[in-house]
Amino acid sequence: MEFDLSMTDELLATTRAVRKRLDLDRQVPREVINECLELAVQAPTASNSQTWHWIVVDDAQKREAIAAQYRSGQGAILAEAKEAAAQRGDAQTTRVYEGAVWLSENLHRVPVFVIPCVQGRPPEDAPPIVLSSLYGSIMPATWSFQLALRSRGLGSTLTTLHLLREREVAEIIGIPGDFLQVALLPVAYTKGTDFKRAARPPVSKITHWNDW
Numbered sequence: 001m002e003f004d005l006s007m008t009d010e011l012l013a014t015t016r017a018v019r020k021r022l023d024l025d026r027q028v029p030r031e032v033i034n035e036c037l038e039l040a041v042q043a044p045t046a047s048n049s050q051t052w053h054w055i056v057v058d059d060a061q062k063r064e065a066i067a068a069q070y071r072s073g074q075g076a077i078l079a080e081a082k083e084a085a086a087q088r089g090d091a092q093t094t095r096v097y098e099g100a101v102w103l104s105e106n107l108h109r110v111p112v113f114v115i116p117c118v119q120g121r122p123p124e125d126a127p128p129i130v131l132s133s134l135y136g137s138i139m140p141a142t143w144s145f146q147l148a149l150r151s152r153g154l155g156s157t158l159t160t161l162h163l164l165r166e167r168e169v170a171e172i173i174g175i176p177g178d179f180l181q182v183a184l185l186p187v188a189y190t191k192g193t194d195f196k197r198a199a200r201p202p203v204s205k206i207t208h209w210n211d212w
Contacts, residue, residue: 014195015147018155019099022188024109030058032152033112033187040145046133051119052141055173058112065172066162067108070184073164074104092199103157103186110186114156115169116142117179138182146185155190158183 033056041052057063082097103110118138122130146156162169162184175181 011147011151013197015150016155016195016198017096017099017157018190018195019103019157019186021191022103022110022155022186023191024106024111024188026111026189028058028112028154028187028189030056032154033114036145036148036152036154039148040141043141043144045137045141049137052138053117053119053179055115055117055175056112057115057173060108062172063110063113064108066113066169066184069165069168069172070107070159070162071104074161077161078104100159103159104161107186110188112187114145114185114187115173115175116145116182116185117175118182119179121178121180134180135182142183142185149187150195153189153193154187156185156187158185160184 037054040054041050045052057066078097078101082094082101085093085097116138118134120134122134142158146158149156160183163181166181169175169181170177
């Protein structure tokens with residue numbers, strides 16, 4: 001099989017964190033979410049463990065309750081981060097935080113939440129190998145899910161602020177205590193699909209061959 005490299009590269013380079021361009025008025029069929037999850041679970045896992053579970057929330061009342069926890073947990077974090085970026089003159093990061101504030105205010109209106117979970121809770125003094133294995137068993141699949149969404153005209157962004165209220169969110173949707181939530185992805189169709197590459201440092205400045 002030969003891949004179309006131009007399309008593959010475009011998918012990888014333009015799958016953005018989407019916030020303000022989420023279409024809050026268009027419903028997302030469950031079968032589309034299932035298609036994307038079928039692709040996501042082809043991702044590799046540590047020791048072939050596959051201890052992941054995915055909570056898909058399309059119930060309006062539960063989305064409202066989760067969004068309330070998301071907002072209560074954030075406090076002034078986003079506003080302060082946005083102000084700090086603006087003072088540094090970092091326009092791109094300022095826009096990111098502006099979008100994050102907007103998303104927080106409108107989160108309950110996003111038609112679907114997807115919460116990736118993985119079984120096992122690391123102890124507070126867990127060594128790096130334990131943390132790497134645990135998160136390495138769910139984050140590749142999460143990114144694959146986001147790529148699959150993008151290829152179908154949907155968008156998402158990986159958020160973590162709800163984890164400040166992880167226990168409260170777990171109670172809302174019945175997540176067992178031995179499962180760890182790792183993110184919350186608001187999912188919707190996007191307004192347009194013309195996303196562009198982001199400004200990033202040259203790879204030559206952040207790549208080290210053989211020595212740092």
